[in-house]
Amino acid sequence: xxxxxxxxxxxxxxxxxxxxxxxxxxxxxxxxxxxxxxxxxxxxxxxxxxxxxxxxxxxxxxxxxxxxxxxxxxxxxxxxxxxxxxxxxxxxxxxxxxxxxxxxxxxxxxxxxxxxxxxxxxxxxxxxxxxxxxxxxxxxxxxxxxxxxxxxxxxxxxxxxxxxxxxxxxxxxxxxxxxxxxxxxxxxxxxxxxxxxxxxxxxxxxxxxxxxxxxxxxxxxxxxxxxxxxxxxxxxxxxxxxxxxxxxxxxxxxxxxxxxxxxxxxxxxxxxxxxxxxxxxxxxxxxxxxxxxxxxxxxxxxxxx
Amino acid sequence: xxxxxxxxxxxxxxxxxxxxxxxxxxxxxxxxxxxxxxxxxxxxxxxxxxxxxxxxxxxxxxxxxxxxxxxxxxxxxxxxxxxxxxxxxxxxxxxxxxxxxxxxxxxxxxxxxxxxxxxxxxxxxxxxxxxxxxxxxxxxxxxxxxxxxxxxxxxxxxxxxxxxxxxxxxxxxxxxxxxxxxxxxxxxxxxxxxxxxxxxxxxxxxxxxxxxxxxxxxxxxxxxxxxxxxxxxxxxxxxxxxxxxxxxxxxxxxxxxxxxxxxxxxxxxxxxxxxxxxxxxxxxxxxxxxxxxxxxxxxxxxxxxxxxxxxxxxxxxxxxxxxxxxxxxxxxxxxxxxxxxxxxxxxxxxxxxx
Numbered sequence: 103x104x105x106x107x108x109x110x111x112x113x114x115x116x117x118x119x120x121x122x123x124x125x126x127x128x129x130x131x132x133x134x135x136x137x138x139x140x141x142x143x144x145x146x147x148x149x150x151x152x153x154x155x156x157x158x159x160x161x162x163x164x165x166x167x168x169x170x171x172x173x174x175x176x177x178x179x180x181x182x183x184x185x186x187x188x189x190x191x192x193x194x195x196x197x198x199x200x201x202x203x204x205x206x207x208x209x210x211x212x213x214x215x216x217x218x219x220x221x222x223x224x225x226x227x228x229x230x231x232x233x234x235x236x237x238x239x240x241x242x243x244x245x246x247x248x249x250x251x252x253x254x255x256x257x258x259x260x261x262x263x264x265x266x267x268x269x270x271x272x273x274x275x276x277x278x279x280x281x282x283x284x285x286x287x288x289x290x291x292x293x294x295x296x297x298x299x300x301x302x303x304x305x306x307x308x309x310x311x312x313x314x315x316x317x318x319x320x321x322x323x324x325x326x327x328x329x330x331x332x333x334x335x336x337x338x339x340x341x342x343x344x345x346x347x348x349x350x351x352x353x354x355x356x357x358x359x360x361x362x363x364x365x366x367x368x369x370x371x372x373x374x375x376x377x378x379x380x381x382x383x384x385x386x387x388x389x390x391x392x393x394x395x396x397x398x399x400x401x402x403x404x405x406x407x
Numbered sequence: 408x409x410x411x412x413x414x415x416x417x418x419x420x421x422x423x424x425x426x427x428x429x430x431x432x433x434x435x436x437x438x439x440x441x442x443x444x445x446x447x448x449x450x451x452x453x454x455x456x457x458x459x460x461x462x463x464x465x466x467x468x469x470x471x472x473x474x475x476x477x478x479x480x481x482x483x484x485x486x487x488x489x490x491x492x493x494x495x496x497x498x499x500x501x502x503x504x505x506x507x508x509x510x511x512x513x514x515x516x517x518x519x520x521x522x523x524x525x526x527x528x529x530x531x532x533x534x535x536x537x538x539x540x541x542x543x544x545x546x547x548x549x550x551x552x553x554x555x556x557x558x559x560x561x562x563x564x565x566x567x568x569x570x571x572x573x574x575x576x577x578x579x580x581x582x583x584x585x586x587x588x589x590x591x592x593x594x595x596x597x598x599x600x601x602x603x604x605x606x607x608x609x610x611x612x613x614x615x616x617x618x619x620x621x622x623x624x625x626x627x628x629x630x631x632x633x634x635x636x637x638x639x640x641x642x643x644x645x646x647x648x649x650x651x652x653x654x655x656x657x658x659x660x661x662x663x664x665x666x667x668x669x670x671x672x673x674x675x676x677x678x679x680x681x682x683x684x685x686x687x688x689x690x691x692x693x694x695x696x697x698x699x700x701x702x703x704x705x706x707x708x709x710x711x712x713x714x715x716x717x718x719x720x721x722x723x724x725x726x727x728x729x730x731x732x733x734x735x736x737x738x739x740x741x742x743x744x745x746x747x748x749x750x751x752x753x754x755x756x757x758x759x760x761x
Contacts, residue, residue: 104558151604152604153604154575154600154601154602154603154604155597155598155600155604156598157604222616222619223619223623226623232622248640249722250566250589255609255622307449316553321438331612332612332616336573336609336610336611336612337605337608337609337610338604338605345607347610349610350666353573356574357573357575357602357610357612358575358602359475359575360473360474360475360476361474361475361574361576361577361602362475362574362601362602363474363475363478363493363495363499363601364498364502365502366526368475368479395693
């Protein structure tokens with residue numbers, strides 16, 4: 103049938119469009135980064151200089167800021183998100199579960215600038231006057247919690263990011279858990295396991311999907327721009343302390359692109375975008391490998407990963 | 408508008424043969440011009456474009472996409488004029504395909520807003536103290552160098568948080584030009600630009616980001632535009648100027664700074680007007696510019712653009728104060744008039760000597 107064939111080709115072309123757009127983006131970014139790539143080479147990735155006056159550019163502070171703020175976000179969001187998802191899917195009365203997950207989906211649709219304003223005007227004063235002084239007083243022996251607490255910085259950015267990505271973790275993990283067969287829990291209970299052990303069996307079966315949820319959340323955290331820019335403090339200094347200000351790759355592009363003059367400066371900013379692109383690909387690939395490694399490639403149920 | 412257009416077209420049609428015969432004086436029919444660039448002067452520019460459009464029928468479309476992006480549009484030749492808060496350096500000018508002329512339009516000031524609970528007298532700062540704070544060398548308010556500039560004021564032992572603009576901005580360019588002018592160490596270590604590598608402190612996005620950090624962090628100090636500080640009633644510091652007087656930032660003291668730099672501006676209009684001479688000059692001031700190719704391609708557009716600039720630097724100045732911009736002093740208007748006479752279109756002067 104010619105119609106079948108036409109339909110197949112049309113859908114095929116639509117599906118091809120996505121990789122074509124991705125390839126075009128990569129090509130244009132690489133082309134824009136050309137001058138900077140030629141001048142700085144691989145040194146761009148390890149240099150801590152970002153000096154628009156002297157036209158010396160290096161991405162390390164931003165690479166570091168992106169990874170650290172995302173790591174804080176994941177450390178907070180993943181345990182919290184999985185815990186909430188298990189409660190909503192396994193323990194909560196169905197009606198409560200539906201209401202709470204509606205609210206969580208609502209959280210995911212709040213524009214990021216709103217989170218940024220909240221981070222700046224609500225979270226920052228609280229961190230400055232309560233949480234950070236407590237941290238420096240009690241765990242200040244760790245280099246992570248040293249320095250004067252000003253409320254904005256890496257910790258604030260990480261917390262804001264965590265709140266922004268929690269809905270992704272919760273709603274996907276909950277869907278995956280709901281999709282695991284009841285028979286798994288029933289079999290576990292029939293074998294004499296406790297309620298907790300039966301839930302653990304279900305969670306284990308849903309593990310590839312839950313990891314997939316965490317990867318999606320990480321992707322959002324790596325690329326988030328507006329909210330992070332407002333609360334991270336925007337300095338290109340690398341500091342071991344989470345209380346110190348920093349900057350991310352997305353935030354430096356957002357901050358400096360509009361007023362950047364000079365070809366090399368612009369090109370260095372485009373190269374930052376290229377590095378962010380590459381980082382996203384690497385992180386996603388690593389996460390996928392992790393899924394395969396931890397599940398031995400099995401795709402029992404709802405293998406979303 | 409349509410009536411005026413129709414009339415203008417008929418008028419142009421009638422004149423055209425004569426104009427061609429004369430080989431000059433293309434009639435300024437309802438032209439439209441496009442420009443792009445700086446966001447800082449956008450409020451006054453859009454007011455000007457409205458007023459000028461009503462008066463002459465010339466339509467000017469302006470996109471406030473940032474000075475850097477505006478400069479790129481000028482380089483690509485996609486706009487009739489660009490606008491920038493920072494004058495182009497010699498390197499940037501060399502990247503341009505043709506000669507570019509700078510026209511300062513209004514002056515702006517950068518002020519230091521601070522948050523010191525328990526002090527009622529306005530803070531007084533010397534150039535040395537400002538540089539040392541932003542270099543990270545003065546870290547607490549009760550430092551003796553701060554105290555020396557503020558006799559009789561009990562300064563707290565609180566740490567100083569020096570706040571700067573995180574986004575590239577003309578405000579940062581003015582402030583870092585000032586620091587470079589008054590501190591050799593700053594000039595060597597950091598320099599002046601719309602974004603620099605800050606040795607200390609934290610960055611906020613936009614005037615509102617800096618002001619937000621200053622307002623909610625005791626012990627913070629940050630620089631913002633004068634207009635923003637005035638509209639939001641932020642406490643601002645007095646700064647000792649080159650004449651040795653502590654002056655308050657105002658529109659008048661900003662115009663005084665431009666007047667105090669008149670001789671240098673006549674030689675090169677791109678000269679920063681920071682740390683200007685004059686007893687009343689506010690030391691942290693800057694001009695914002697229109698960027699125009701000296702040799703224009705389209706004579707009719709060139710005439711319309713030159714006429715607009717001539718209007719903006721004369722009649723247009725009257726609305727400056729109402730919008731919190733400092734007007735150009737007479738000496739700088741003269742510099743602009745001289746620049747206007749250098750504009751050419753297809754090799755001929757756009758404006759006859761007047």
